[in-house]
Amino acid sequence: MYKVTDILISKEDIDKKVYEIAKKIESDYKGEELLLIGVLKGAFVFISDLIRHIDLDVSLDFMAVSSYGMATKTSGTVKILKDLDVDIENKNILIVEDIIDTGLTLKYLSDNLKSRNPKSMKICTLLDKPERRECHLDIDYVGFEIPDKFIVGYGIDCGEKFRNLPYIGVVGE
């Protein structure tokens, strides 16, 4: 049985950071339209908080991909479970992730979305675990760099549990 052994990032620190990222996005895209693309399931909490602080002409869409399944190790194969509803050609898109770990999910997704010829494409993640990276990625907005620990909460799961925690916790046996 997995349980949360430590709080890594408090709800208050997350709230502050999400606000800061939203204001940075707002100033970077001033006068532009922007499509936020949430990567389900993990990013659903982050994107729902983020979008409410962005005072711009924004739209929202989701992709559902999965590489971890019920495991704590990536399978290395990314499956698209749900594609976008809209065409992104000539649009400013911002991919919103909860966590970038090996980077394999986002590498696959960003290559896939780039081939659809958006006007611009940037990446935003709440959490970045750089020690585990297996591929090169340019990330435009990062909330927190975190150590190589398996974390949960704020939308992020371990075997589909713990997504409801309002903070980021570390999981242990």
Ligand SMILES: O=P(O)(O)OC[C@H]1O[C@H](OP(=O)(O)OP(=O)(O)O)[C@H](O)[C@@H]1O
């Ligand atoms: O950088 P990586 O090593 O590829 O890991 C990051 C991805 O893994 C998790 O998703 P997961 O596949 O567990 O699906 P979920 O979002 O539905 O929980 C997380 O939400 C990221 O999307």
Ligand code: HPA
């Ligand atoms: O640390 C993590 N926790 C939960 N899911 C994840 N997917 C990639 N890294 C993680």
Ligand SMILES: [Mg+2]
């Ligand atoms: Mg995910």
